[in-house]
Amino acid sequence: MTIWPIGGQLTKDGKNPNLNNQTSRKVLQIYKGLYDKKITSQDGQDPMQLFLTNKEIFFPEGIWMNNQIKESDVKYGVTNAAQLSDDPDKMVNWSSSHQFVLLKQPKRDKAKTEATLKFLSWVRTNSLEWAKAGQNPATLAITKDKEYQKMQQSFLLTDKTEQESLKIFNYRYNGYLADYLDRYAYDSVFGKTSISSYLNKLQNTVQDEVDAQMTD
Template identity: 35%
Template sequence: PQFVDLNMLESIEGLTASQPELTGDNYLETAWNAGTYEGSQYTIPLDIHGNVMYYNTDLLEKYDATEFLEDNVVTIDEMLSLEGKLDEGDYVVNNALIEWVALGNVVNLGGQISDDAGNPTINTPEMKTVVEALKSIADKGLMTPYGEDGYAIFQAGNVLFSTDGTWTVTAHSSVEGLNFGMTNIYSVTPDKFTNRSSSHMFALLNNEERSDEKEAGIADFLDWMRENSLEWAEAGQIVASRDVFESPEYEKYPQSFFTSSEEEKEASYIFEYKYYSYVEQALGTVLNDMIHGNIEVDEGLQQAQKQVEDLIKENAS
């Protein structure tokens, strides 16, 4: 949205006229819709890459927790049930991409990060509930310690769940002896799960000197990518092309789990708020401190709310 408002992008109308297969029906709906703004389409998606949860299969078996995975949503209550059952040095979950975990869980509770008028809504009852729930995990010693590399602790085999990104599958696969799987981000509620996501997209910068022939060549390239982007799955990405993610070849990749049902597709959630980056930045400034008790939750949320409001004012000026 910001690029469009700054008059930096043009719509893809000319591309779709040249290549009619470049249409929303041929892509993941979530990825396609992320490029729609004020009734016009400005992007062609390559993928969805987002927050996912890896699990250590050996530790799940060791602590009799494999049943957590049965309904595709691991809850915070299930995690808390492991209090007092872990060996010293083992943890239930790390704090990797914890801002994304929090934002997805706000959606689970029916909250949002902006109101209908476009104002940021960080300091809300939903966000407070989420942060307090995350804090309860840390308070019981079940989250990797503050300041330590929870990602590395997972790869060392001492964490049941790691909340990082789809692309991390390549790194985890290279760790000898690490037996892992992939599932949805854990939730504050058993009724819903959300995997905060984003998308790599192709867009056209405004350029009056671009010829019709060059634009037709761009369209041909994008259509070729639509048919031949399976290799992008090697990098752990959720490929946006329907031709690819519905193909038998794609099923061998663990991230195919996230296009295996309509419920999973809908769970890949892309925030479309114009100032989303400000929200993530402000939340990241205070979230770990709130979770680990270095500042009060109310104080941290007030600080994050003000930071986003100030950044928006700076942008407007």
């Protein structure tokens, strides 16, 4: 998410990853600087537990963690992700979602297709239960719902500037990047490897996955 405000791109051609560059280096240096100054939680600590036991002021997670937090005794609020600029036009909040798909088939049953589309439409327009769990609904119609308006995350959709801050990665092979980050995201921040080595391995690993996909 941090790469967006400073002009970063995950890819330049829609296929090959663009991860080992000065923008990525700057992002990691920002995170490492915060870590080295002990502004952030440290390696081995559990940010969620620190937050739930009133030992951490900010818990930079997504609203999908809302259910776990609201069941605790912690009094908390929801706000934007930490930003690199105070300019509202440069504000970025990362967003993502599960997706329903109709798999390609040689012959598709028309009645089943129509039923599936009707179901998807119903889910889209009846997403209050998902919103209770922290989802950003897929339809703006929910912003008229009084129950939704009372939810802490509702400002992300009811305010135009907040709406425009929501970004979703549309890189076709973002899944390969996400897999790597889920496993090794903080290695360079925690000093387990250098930033240069980390970015080089990240670039090569994702590139290999993309190339393998192309030859399948």
